[in-house]
Amino acid sequence: MARSPSLPDRPTRDIDPNLPDEERLDALRSHHAELHEVREKLADQLETAERRRETLRDRVDRVERENECLKDSPLYVASVEESFDGEVVVKQHGNNQEVLTEVSPRMADRIEPGDRVAVDDSFGLQTVLSAETDARAQAMEITEKPDVSYADIGGIDDQVREVREAVEQPLAEPELFEQVGIEPPSGVLLYGPPGTGKTMLAKAVATKTDATFIKMAGSELVRKFIGEGSRLVRDLFDLAREREPAIIFIDEIDAVAARRTDSKTSGDAEVQRTMMQLLNEMDGFENRGEISIIAATNRFDMLDRAILRPGRFDRLIEVPEPDAEGRERIFEIHSQDLSLADAVDYEALAGRTDGYSGAEIESVTTEAGMFAIRDDRTDVTMADFEAAIDKLESDEGSEYIPSENYFFH
Numbered sequence: 001m002a003r004s005p006s007l008p009d010r011p012t013r014d015i016d017p018n019l020p021d022e023e024r025l026d027a028l029r030s031h032h033a034e035l036h037e038v039r040e041k042l043a044d045q046l047e048t049a050e051r052r053r054e055t056l057r058d059r060v061d062r063v064e065r066e067n068e069c070l071k072d073s074p075l076y077v078a079s080v081e082e083s084f085d086g087e088v089v090v091k092q093h094g095n096n097q098e099v100l101t102e103v104s105p106r107m108a109d110r111i112e113p114g115d116r117v118a119v120d121d122s123f124g125l126q127t128v129l130s131a132e133t134d135a136r137a138q139a140m141e142i143t144e145k146p147d148v149s150y151a152d153i154g155g156i157d158d159q160v161r162e163v164r165e166a167v168e169q170p171l172a173e174p175e176l177f178e179q180v181g182i183e184p185p186s187g188v189l190l191y192g193p194p195g196t197g198k199t200m201l202a203k204a205v206a207t208k209t210d211a212t213f214i215k216m217a218g219s220e221l222v223r224k225f226i227g228e229g230s231r232l233v234r235d236l237f238d239l240a241r242e243r244e245p246a247i248i249f250i251d252e253i254d255a256v257a258a259r260r261t262d263s264k265t266s267g268d269a270e271v272q273r274t275m276m277q278l279l280n281e282m283d284g285f286e287n288r289g290e291i292s293i294i295a296a297t298n299r300f301d302m303l304d305r306a307i308l309r310p311g312r313f314d315r316l317i318e319v320p321e322p323d324a325e326g327r328e329r330i331f332e333i334h335s336q337d338l339s340l341a342d343a344v345d346y347e348a349l350a351g352r353t354d355g356y357s358g359a360e361i362e363s364v365t366t367e368a369g370m371f372a373i374r375d376d377r378t379d380v381t382m383a384d385f386e387a388a389i390d391k392l393e394s395d396e397g398s399e400y401i402p403s404e405n406y407f408f409h
């Protein structure tokens with residue numbers, strides 16, 4: 001969705017036929033040079049557009065392939081209990097049904113009791129799955145000591161305050177809530193456009209409370225195999241209990257908690273199961289101890305209202321795009337470590353970056369640094385910042401999309 005470049009004006013020139021030959025020739029030459037320049041520009045734009053078309057084509061191909069996969073009949077996760085000559089006993093996860101099934105000799109050589117496998121509706125073994133610990137490790141990001149502090153977050157002071165009240169205080173002073181006789185919020189949902197600091201907020205609370213930060217992306221919970229998503233949710237909460245105090249951060253919660261659609265595909269049912277498991281874990285969290293749950297989404301409009309009921313994600317905090325003052329602060333934060341040649345006018349930069357998210361501002365500062373390096377300098381100037389903004393704005397082939405262009409309600 002990069003912006004379309006504007007087409008260069010087509011040069012026109014009236015040449016007086018009565019001019020002397022020499023002057024007419026000069027006029028024609030200079031007109032020809034102008035036409036040539038426009039032609040070059042158009043050729044560049046065409047090349048950029050063709051590259052963009054290729055990228056989009058690749059994306060369409062990928063989505064079509066994913067779509068085909070989703071239409072395939074579902075597979076279930078099972079464990080191998082015993083293996084005999086050409087036959088194995090498998091136990092399906094979820095309903096614990098045990099079945100004796102035949103395996104091909106090729107497959108028989110590869111499996112041992114304890115392995116996780118994927119089976120189809122008639123218990124035919126389809127594939128051996130990677131070890132469970134791998135799946136866990138792939139899906140979750142665990143940081144014992146995140147290094148983000150509240151001071152690193154700019155432009156969303158109200159949201160920082162709300163998160164501190166809802167998450168930090170119950171972790172730091174649980175007795176206060178007991179004395180007053182109120183339950184701290186169960187889960188906090190941060191919503192707003194991409195790159196506005198939602199992950200940073202969750203990390204900053206973990207830093208402040210010395211809690212382990214466990215991040216899982218909702219899209220990781222949407223697994224290929226039936227039963228895997230709910231299993232991962234259980235693992236996620238088990239892990240948090242082992243590592244108390246802990247902050248569970250579920251990014252892209254909309255991937256598992258989107259409103260029910262009319263389609264009745266097996267993929268949908270699996271997503272529903274994963275969401276139910278998540279709600280169960282939250283509902284059974286009476287004595288939650290030192291574990292807090294923060295979720296984030298860019299698509300608040302798509303969420304199933306069931307997850308917003310009391311006792312679940314009952315504290316909603318909108319994290320908007322920064323306003324001019326916020327952008328100024330974020331420019332300052334991200335320029336702290338830059339070696340600056342002269343005073344940088346952050347206010348002017350904020351004025352030029354209306355609609356930019358914090359992440360986009362960070363890219364501007366990095367790009368400004370790149371301009372200095374390309375120019376063999378070690379100091380960054382105001383002109384570098386301006387050039388960086390120009391570059392990001394005109395970078396048609398890049399993935400840069402101003403967050404205001406996101407489909408977000």
Ligand SMILES: Nc1ncnc2c1ncn2[C@@H]1O[C@H](COP(=O)(O)OP(=O)(O)OP(=O)(O)O)[C@@H](O)[C@H]1O
Nearest residue numbers: 152153154194195196197198199200330358359362
């Ligand atoms: N308010 C902010 N103050 C300072 N830096 C910010 C801010 N917002 C975003 N950034 C920068 O952008 C990066 C990405 O931000 P973050 O991951 O917190 O965004 P997010 O809202 O969680 O995005 P998404 O919805 O895409 O997951 C941060 O590492 C930080 O460098």
